[in-house]
Amino acid sequence: MKAVRFHEHGGRDVLRYEDAPDPVPGEGEVLVRVRACGLNHFDVDLRENVSRWPLPLPWTLGVEFAGEIAGVGPGVSSVSEGDRVWVLHELPCMECQYCLEGMDNLCENARMYSVQMPGGYAEYVIAPVEAVFPLADDTSFDSAAAGQIVFTTAWHMLVTRGKVRPGETVLISAAGSGVGHAAIQIAKYAGAKVITTAGSQHKLDAALADGADGVINYNEGGVTERAIELNDGKLVDLVIEHIGGEQFGQCINTLRKNGRLVTCGGHAGEVIEFDIVPLFRNEWQVIGSRVGTKPETRKVMELIGDGTFEPRIHAALPLSEAAEAMRIIEDREQFGKVIVKP
Ligand SMILES: [Zn+2]
Structure with missing residues (x-):
């Protein structure tokens, strides 16, 4: 063969x-x-x-x-x-x-x-x-x-590990990736409001077409500020993160107190600097996740x-x-x- x-x-x-x-x-x-x-x-x-x-x-x-x-x-x-x-x-x-x-x-x-x-x-x-x-x-x-793989991974992240609830706001990093695009569809299916990031306009447009409620071009900076703006002035409940590097830090800063961040990948940087002070002061939860x-x-x-x-x-x-x-x-x-x- x-x-x-x-x-x-x-x-x-x-x-x-x-x-x-x-x-x-x-x-x-x-x-x-x-x-x-x-x-x-x-x-x-x-x-x-x-x-x-x-x-x-x-x-x-x-x-x-x-x-x-x-x-x-x-x-x-x-x-x-x-x-x-x-x-x-x-x-x-x-x-x-x-x-x-x-x-x-x-x-x-x-x-x-x-x-x-x-x-x-x-x-x-x-x-x-x-x-x-x-x-x-x-x-x-x-x-x-x-x-x-990507729908099962995103399902496990959102539903099982992240325990997404209807009406919550979810920030999903890297809309264009396999996991990112699947997470948009699953979060909408679960009744959540979806804000997502990407590095190019064609990916942001595709995310909107797939149901995302708000999009952020992470190359333009200000991910946290834009997320708050798109969420009616509030921080978000749940972050679905899967690329690591700088994006991890930007995404975790969009979390409300007691918010959850679920991560399953780090291709943009597996070892990162991490400030633990906001983690404990805000009682953030950082949750690892694998495929389902x-x-x-x-x-x-x-x-x-x-x-x-x-x-x-x-x-x-x-x-x-x-x-x-x-x-x-x-x-x-x-x-x-x-x-x-x-
Ligand atoms: Zn076994």
Whole structure:
């Protein structure tokens, strides 16, 4: 089969569109013909080897994907060839302390596509049968591949960790990113007022079109003042932050007393200076968040399936152009998601 792999870590030039061994499903496994695979900034980190995850080489990236069952291994009877499916991006053990406490997103033995299992930058991928779920008839492969990670992550941040309530005001950083654009849709669904930031006008316009109530260009400075102005003179209740660096400080300063900030990423700066005085004086809560649990992922995929949420696809490129797809992400050009199609 054709796959995009790298034989050494580095820049985009290490990616090779090449022949790779055809995977064969074993006991309890299925073969999925990949029709669309979503890209994540995590892919760039893995390629560059800055992710703190060791990978065997050559390696195939691709955390989230959707496609058709192309074959089944021994003992599999619940799906058959031709079924349209999406594949759970991470397989929890369901036996460790965290899985048993209902926090399978913190599983200590999880196996994730792109890290412990070769991913979807390929024509075919092997999946355990319990990881494949039927795709609603009118949900495209593209939407399923684009939506899983970012909508689940944003759902976990807003609903589970941030406990967003109707009528609250939420500030969402970086509207154009996958998580940012998903968070706008989910916060509106939850009945919140949404203010969001971005660095370019086309992203701000797209955020408004997706339901944001107010937008701020962070390159123009004054994020805190603008947020207060857009929130009728008040500080905000909840911040959804996922880029780190300077933006973290600007966003946390928009919080009211006892406000919550939920963070899930730091590509703009993972180690930052942080003044703890306003943190304790205002009783701010800073809450870490990861991708969601298996039940949350299924819930979100249902809501994508019935059209409640609509992943925005900035670009869909052939798999052979994976390097260009990664460039779009690295240059932060997109509003929403970039996908590749084998
Ligand atoms: Zn576990």
